[in-house]
Amino acid sequence: MAILRNKLRPFSAARYVGLVGSVVLAACLGYGQTKNSCLDCHSALPDPLGVSQEKFSQDVHAQKGLTCASCHGGDPTSDDPDKAMSRKAGWKGKIDRKQIPQLCGSCHSDPAYIRQFNPSLRTDQLGQYRTSVHGKRFAAGDTKVAVCTDCHSVHDLRAPSDPRSTVNPVNVASTCARCHADANYMKGYSIPTDQFAKYSTSVHHDALAVRGDLSAPTCSTCHGNHGAAPPGVDKVQNVCSNCHTFQDQMYEKSSHKVAFQAASLPGCVVCHSNHGISHPTDAKLGTGPDAVCMQCHSPGDSCDQARAGLLSSLSQLDEAIKGADHILGVAESSGMEVSEARLGQDQARDSLTKARVTIHSFRKELVDQDIQAGLKIAAKNLQSGKEAMVERNHRRVGLGISLIAIGIVLAGLRLYIKKIES
Amino acid sequence: MFATLRHWLDERLDWDDLTAPLRHKTVPNHRLSYWYFLGGITLFLFVVQVLTGILLLLYYRAGANEAFESVQYIMTQVRFGWLIRSIHSWSANLMIFTAFAHMFSVLFLKAYRKPRELTWVSGVLLLFLVMGFGFSGYLLPWNTLAFFATKVGTEITGQVPIVGKPMMIFLRGGEDVTGATLTRFFGFHVAVLPGVATLMILLHLLLVQRLGMSIPPKLEVQWTANPSAKREMKFFPNFLLRELMAWYVGLGVLGALAAIFPWNLGVKADPFVPAPAGIKPEWYFLFMFQTLKLIPSKVWFVDGEVLGVLAFGLVGLLWILLPFFESDQPSRTKGWITGLAVFALVYIAGMSVYGHLAK
Numbered sequence: 134m135a136i137l138r139n140k141l142r143p144f145s146a147a148r149y150v151g152l153v154g155s156v157v158l159a160a161c162l163g164y165g166q167t168k169n170s171c172l173d174c175h176s177a178l179p180d181p182l183g184v185s186q187e188k189f190s191q192d193v194h195a196q197k198g199l200t201c202a203s204c205h206g207g208d209p210t211s212d213d214p215d216k217a218m219s220r221k222a223g224w225k226g227k228i229d230r231k232q233i234p235q236l237c238g239s240c241h242s243d244p245a246y247i248r249q250f251n252p253s254l255r256t257d258q259l260g261q262y263r264t265s266v267h268g269k270r271f272a273a274g275d276t277k278v279a280v281c282t283d284c285h286s287v288h289d290l291r292a293p294s295d296p297r298s299t300v301n302p303v304n305v306a307s308t309c310a311r312c313h314a315d316a317n318y319m320k321g322y323s324i325p326t327d328q329f330a331k332y333s334t335s336v337h338h339d340a341l342a343v344r345g346d347l348s349a350p351t352c353s354t355c356h357g358n359h360g361a362a363p364p365g366v367d368k369v370q371n372v373c374s375n376c377h378t379f380q381d382q383m384y385e386k387s388s389h390k391v392a393f394q395a396a397s398l399p400g401c402v403v404c405h406s407n408h409g410i411s412h413p414t415d416a417k418l419g420t421g422p423d424a425v426c427m428q429c430h431s432p433g434d435s436c437d438q439a440r441a442g443l444l445s446s447l448s449q450l451d452e453a454i455k456g457a458d459h460i461l462g463v464a465e466s467s468g469m470e471v472s473e474a475r476l477g478q479d480q481a482r483d484s485l486t487k488a489r490v491t492i493h494s495f496r497k498e499l500v501d502q503d504i505q506a507g508l509k510i511a512a513k514n515l516q517s518g519k520e521a522m523v524e525r526n527h528r529r530v531g532l533g534i535s536l537i538a539i540g541i542v543l544a545g546l547r548l549y550i551k552k553i554e555s
Numbered sequence: 556m557f558a559t560l561r562h563w564l565d566e567r568l569d570w571d572d573l574t575a576p577l578r579h580k581t582v583p584n585h586r587l588s589y590w591y592f593l594g595g596i597t598l599f600l601f602v603v604q605v606l607t608g609i610l611l612l613l614y615y616r617a618g619a620n621e622a623f624e625s626v627q628y629i630m631t632q633v634r635f636g637w638l639i640r641s642i643h644s645w646s647a648n649l650m651i652f653t654a655f656a657h658m659f660s661v662l663f664l665k666a667y668r669k670p671r672e673l674t675w676v677s678g679v680l681l682l683f684l685v686m687g688f689g690f691s692g693y694l695l696p697w698n699t700l701a702f703f704a705t706k707v708g709t710e711i712t713g714q715v716p717i718v719g720k721p722m723m724i725f726l727r728g729g730e731d732v733t734g735a736t737l738t739r740f741f742g743f744h745v746a747v748l749p750g751v752a753t754l755m756i757l758l759h760l761l762l763v764q765r766l767g768m769s770i771p772p773k774l775e776v777q778w779t780a781n782p783s784a785k786r787e788m789k790f791f792p793n794f795l796l797r798e799l800m801a802w803y804v805g806l807g808v809l810g811a812l813a814a815i816f817p818w819n820l821g822v823k824a825d826p827f828v829p830a831p832a833g834i835k836p837e838w839y840f841l842f843m844f845q846t847l848k849l850i851p852s853k854v855w856f857v858d859g860e861v862l863g864v865l866a867f868g869l870v871g872l873l874w875i876l877l878p879f880f881e882s883d884q885p886s887r888t889k890g891w892i893t894g895l896a897v898f899a900l901v902y903i904a905g906m907s908v909y910g911h912l913a914k
Contacts, residue, residue, distance in 0.1 A: 468817035470630040470637070528638075532814035539807040546800050554793065 619734030
């Protein structure tokens, strides 16, 4: 019993087990983590020196295993500030703004290095940046222009695919606007500062921010990102045609292409503007406040007549579609089955959309091909609607006759009952 | 000519003897007599269902890829196809309504009492069969509403403990509502249910014929006390001619509904799109659906929906056996069943309206 008692001392055994367990747990928790003493102090410091553990853990670099020392140098494994931030340990301190593009580029321009983390990530950012307006001005000594950290942020830099990233498509415009919408900051650059305000009212912003279509354009779609620059008057068409392919093909066939080039006018922008592009309507071809043709053409000239012809064709199809829609709606609300004609109306609408695209050729014969196709379909659907209404009326007449017949039978039965019961 | 034919039949089949019960059958004549028409109208609507159903069968094709198109074809291309289909749908709904009304009239006039307990049982079973017709027929056009209503309906069946899941799989022909469910529902709708319902209707009619028409208890007391006050009319031809008038009115109503409000076709079912918001079953299932929605998700430790389904199952069973719970010598004019009938009527109507208005 005594031996047993000595060998089975529960408290003593628990102490040993606890100790060994703690060591194993600590080893497990610490495994794979590199000591980063920088955050021990900097998480307690106020801005601009403060970087919390929480903030830094959101940074894509931290997630890939990089530490403060990867950019700032020094020895993060040392708890002694003097050793950790010694020049001997390679500590660089606060990165000079002038060094930022080069510092970022030291990794991001190295395909072999980047490939370890993300083989599909491009490594031409620095090269592109040097061709951008930002990069060129920066090289000329203007440190007010954007460098990498201005757009991507720092210490909590997220991948562009992260919706919280400052360069996620949904946030790009706000990020650019931080400088470009600040009239004071932009003083001296002689460029407008209303781009963001205009863009916020545009059809593109509506598609991107309201409808959540991430393929809709934001600043970088037209201006580029690292190589950001205005597209240039003669290149606007190339920019827009990336998405508006068919409009571009039609514009290529138009007389405006040559005329605009000769007058050094910026293609699409002449009629549609740039940042504040509104939803195009047929009124652009009209003579009202939204009209664009009359900004250059004179009333009554041959171009004005062509414009009126195009507008009339579009209006004719639009009216035909509306007319068919109306009668089909009435027939449908009367319980008539007109789903086939309803489907056909979509084809008519497609023709109208196609005609509106073909307008960019400014050639009536081309536009009329689409218009005629649409009118034919709309007429067929209108006929279906009319036939459905005729059928509805036939049914009602038939019902009336049937009810009269039923009424006569009922009266006959009543009389017969009266007769046999009298 | 009719006399010759009658003589010919009489010689061979003893026609006069065969039709004697019809000639001798009488129907009590009093101020509540018109309630007697409801059963006949329900029968008339059933006949309309059978006839229009046979006509629809000429063009309908059961199958996930062709059911909707075949109904669309019936509605748009087949001559008077729209009329037949609309009458079939309207008549189905009216039949369920008149069956309910007939049941409540029987309750309020106390026609379920001895010796008519079995007539009541067969009648309630017929009501359930008619609702089964409604449930199975609703899916056949294979439109979005029908698809999701069937999905929800069969899911509720699956809530029954132990037998629920196998029952749901049996109804659906698999784990989900698919083309297999459609062909199976088609089979129930045009073969199984009509067969069972026809037999049950024959039994119901046989019992009605055998037991005669019930007289409201209060009137029965008066007539027993004063036999000279008793008023009756011959079933044939007097009552039948009146019933015929009611059927003609029913036909007129059906025709008007079909011509002015042709039954909607809807949009073809797509199993891969999410269910439309606020999906609801047909109006005759709405009171049960709304009740299930109102029951908390957990009642004590039992799942609320399971509890609701079990409760409705139990109530249905007790409802079939309702006449057997009344005492042997019930009050002639009062009774707890009348109170229960009022409660059931108010509950069904109230919950249906609530379910219809609820989002």
